[in-house]
Amino acid sequence: MLSRDFYNRATLKVARDLIGKVLVHDTRAGLASGIIVEAEAYIGESDKACHAAPGPTARNAPLYGPPGMAYVYLNYGIHYLVNAVTEAEGWPAAVLIRALEPRDGIELMRRRRAAGSTRRVRELAVNDLCRGPGNLTKALGIHLRQNLKDLTSSELRIEDHGLPKPSVAWSRRIGINVAVEQEWRVYALDSDAVSGSRRQASMANAQC
DNA sequence: CGTTCGATGCACT
DNA sequence: GTGCATCGAACGT
Numbered sequence: 734m735l736s737r738d739f740y741n742r743a744t745l746k747v748a749r750d751l752i753g754k755v756l757v758h759d760t761r762a763g764l765a766s767g768i769i770v771e772a773e774a775y776i777g778e779s780d781k782a783c784h785a786a787p788g789p790t791a792r793n794a795p796l797y798g799p800p801g802m803a804y805v806y807l808n809y810g811i812h813y814l815v816n817a818v819t820e821a822e823g824w825p826a827a828v829l830i831r832a833l834e835p836r837d838g839i840e841l842m843r844r845r846r847a848a849g850s851t852r853r854v855r856e857l858a859v860n861d862l863c864r865g866p867g868n869l870t871k872a873l874g875i876h877l878r879q880n881l882k883d884l885t886s887s888e889l890r891i892e893d894h895g896l897p898k899p900s901v902a903w904s905r906r907i908g909i910n911v912a913v914e915q916e917w918r919v920y921a922l923d924s925d926a927v928s929g930s931r932r933q934a935s936m937a938n939a940q941c
Numbered sequence: 942c943g944t945t946c947g948a949t950g951c952a953c954t
Numbered sequence: 955g956t957g958c959a960t961c962g963a964a965c966g967t
Contacts, residue, residue: 767955773959792952810949829959854961854962860961866962 735884735891740800744819744826748919751891753818756833758873758886763841763898764894765873767833767863768896770902773892773906774917775816783910785825795881796825803889805870811865813876817884817891819916826935831907831918833863834926842872895929899923 740747757766775783780935784793784806795804795818804816804827816827835842842862847855863869870876875889882889899921906918907929920927 768963784959787953789950806952806959807950809958809960810951816959829957853961865960906959910958937959 734886734895735801737799737801737885740817740819740884741821742819744776744835745783745830745917745923747817747819748774748828748917751828751830752901752919752921753896754910755836755892755896756815756830756869756873756891757837757890758875758879759890759898760874761770762874763838765835765836765838766871766892767839767873767926769830769832770834770899770920771830771832771920771927773831773919774804774819774826775819776917778825780915782906782909783825783827789825789931793825797823798881801885803879803882803884805875805877806876808867813870814866814890815870815875815879829866831866831867832920832924832926832928833869833872834924835859837861841874845874846872859880860924865928866927 751769751772754769756769757764764856778785785796789797795802799822800817804818805813806813816829818827838858846862857872862872878888884891901919902922903916904918905913905916
């Protein structure tokens with residue numbers, strides 16, 4: 734399990750260090766987990782793409798709270814997206830989890846993804862089950878009820894399994910129309926579960 | 942391979 | 955009323 738201090742740091746460092754950690758959701762239906770292979774940083778009110786850009790509101794309150802909590806919200810009226818809140822309390826920032834490599838509970842993920850879906854979706858490869866921020870929350874059964882769960886201790890948590898630190902690359906964030914110039918998306922170079930086109934991944938530049 | 946577009950709920954102006 | 959931190963189907967190349 735990661736400590737509160739892990740999240741109480743510069744958001745870009747937290748995003749980098751979350752790659753290779755394991756997101757777990759343990760529910761009555763069973764435990765599902767996956768290795769984080771893609772994430773994006775959203776940092777402060779000056780970041781036009783961050784939900785804190787308009788200042789404090791009812792919806793974005795979790796961003797201003799203590800680090801290490803989950804910030805879950807509904808987007809496009811259809812998908813839930815999950816973030817890990819970062820930086821000190823009062824400093825609104827978070828890391829959006831964008832893709833996982835499925836680890837435990839793969840059949841449970843498949844069942845959740847299949848609900849109300851077409852045959853094509855029911856027959857997805859394992860690495861497609863948690864590919865994309867809306868897909869991974871569906872596979873893990875995350876919805877608004879998990880907003881503000883404590884990622885350091887609750888049934889929705891992020892664990893350190895001591896896996897080797899993956900090589901990563903940085904790119905522009907995906908799916909936004911403002912603040913597009915910052916390269917605040919980070920992803921594992923060698924993972925087949927990263928979202929976006931394969932071509933984009935193979936044209937990786939800045940490693941570290 | 943690529944692009945376009947509808948679904949759908951709610952916070953915010 | 956407007957605009958999303960998306961997804962997948964449909965259709966073009």
